Amino acid sequence: MIQIEQQYKAIFERIEKLLKDSNNTENQNAKGYVELNILSDLVADYEGQNYPITKPSLTEVIKMRMTELGLNQKRLSELYGVSTSRVSEYLKGKSKPTLKVAGEISKKLSIEHLLYLGYNF
Numbered sequence: 489m490i491q492i493e494q495q496y497k498a499i500f501e502r503i504e505k506l507l508k509d510s511n512n513t514e515n516q517n518a519k520g521y522v523e524l525n526i527l528s529d530l531v532a533d534y535e536g537q538n539y540p541i542t543k544p545s546l547t548e549v550i551k552m553r554m555t556e557l558g559l560n561q562k563r564l565s566e567l568y569g570v571s572t573s574r575v576s577e578y579l580k581g582k583s584k585p586t587l588k589v590a591g592e593i594s595k596k597l598s599i600e601h602l603l604y605l606g607y608n609f
Contacts, residue, residue, distance in 0.1 A: 490534040503527050546599075547581050553597040567596045 490496050503524065506512045512520035544552070554564060561579070565572040568589055577583040585593060593599055 490530050496531065496534050496538075499527050499531055503531060545581070546584075546593075547579055549599055550593065550597065551579060553599060557597070568592050 490499060506520045506524040506527070509518070509520060511518040512524045515521060550564075554560070559567070561572050561575045565575045568575065568585075569592065570585075570589060574583070578585055584590075
């Protein structure tokens with residue numbers, strides 16, 4: 489078990505070295521195959537405890553989709569059928585969209601319905 493960041497970094501460097509030899513990932517009989525798998529499991533456990541990945545908020549997802557689709561707040565407000573100031577409130581987390589607007593967000597930005605309803609995937 490990795491206990492400190494220094495150990496984590498050393499093991500991570502060793503993993504990177506092992507990955508340079510494709511035999512270690514493709515051939516179960518390779519010298520580094522077992523070592524790579526054990527070290528990878530240790531790193532995964534350490535990262536899960538010390539660097540957990542959190543579920544993004546609806547605001548973060550909307551901003552990401554805006555960037556991906558090249559949308560600004562004005563165009564977003566037109567898509568939602570709400571004022572630009574309301575969109576600004578959504579993006580700053582000051583208010584949440586109504587269920588009707590949330591449905592429009594889901595459809596027009598292709599955001600999973602369950603995300604804004606608070607469910608995990």
